[in-house]
Amino acid sequence: MSTTATVNPAPSASFPVRRMDFSFAETKKYWWSDDPFMSHFMNNLSSLFPYGEKFFVDSVRAIRDRITDPQLKKDISAFIGQEAMHSKEHATYNDYAAEHGIDLERLELRIKVLLEWVTRIFTKKQCLAATCALEHFTATMAEQLLKREDLTTQIDDPKMYQLWMWHAIEENEHKAVCYDAYQAIGGGYFIRVITMMLTTVIFLGVIGWFQIHLLRKDGQLFNWRAWKRGLTTLFSPRNGFFTRLIGPYLDYYRPGFHPFDHETKALEKDWRQRLGFNN
DSSP: OOOOOOOOOOOOOSSOOOOOOOOOTTOOSOTBTTOHHHHHHHHHHHHHHHHHHHHHHHHHHTTGGGOOOHHHHHHHHHHHHHHHHHHHHHHHHHHHHHHTTOOHHHHHHHHHHHHHHHHHHSOHHHHHHHHHHHHHHHHHHHHHHHHOHHHHTTBOOHHHHHHHHHHHHHHHHTTTHHHHHHHHTTOOHHHHHHHHHHHHHHHHHHHHHHHHHHHHHTTOTTOHHHHHHHHHHHHOTTTOTTGGGHHHHHHTTSTTOOGGGSOOHHHHHHHHHHTTOOO
16 A cells, blocks of 8 residues: 655745836826925935845845745745835836936935945844834834825825835735744844834934935925924824824834734735735
8 A cells, every 4th residue: 555645835925026117207296295395205215215125135135044934934035025126116216306306316325335334233133133123114104104094195196106005015014024034043132122222213313314305405494384294294193103103113122022913914905905916
């Protein structure tokens, strides 16, 4: 009597890599409700992504050979694919910026220098901890965009709308990958929270510096009406974009924290349907 061994199929990634190809040739300069402050705030965020997401990918690749879990290995590959596509599309974003005299490439190069410095002085585990911290920022900010139609309906340009909502979906789809990899290589609580503290100071400093730079270069630095509207949008006590991030941010310091504690599966599914994604 012969026996046939049962072979378990290799797992597939928990999320897909979507190939996008945006063009912003028709995008007006102030595409966020004709508001220079908020348009430049989103430009500001976009400037962080091309080299920022390369840093994320490099951090995970540096430890990938230490991962043994088949599902996590598949998810790391999909994470790398999604982040590579984000970098590509936010580099394309520069075409819009250049058309309107907005020099995002200079800001991106500053991020490149900063992250090269971080890579030189941090260990591989610390770089991955920094990636976990920054992924928490991007995932929670993305969750706000997916939830807050009072904000996203102010995006006047359909291509910009699709770019930011596609990016927001994927940031939540892969939000646990780096964290799980960090835990898999023995990353502990102390390094995780100390790195988050350092990353927070640097992140907020860069955002503030870049925002002032973009407004100054555009001749909008003393546009007090734009400042008032923008700061209200970001910091209103009840409903400000950053105000609503305080709780999710502080949750990262909880010893038992995991990114999936912030449930977004239904939100992701709803937005995939709204944007017409098949998966």
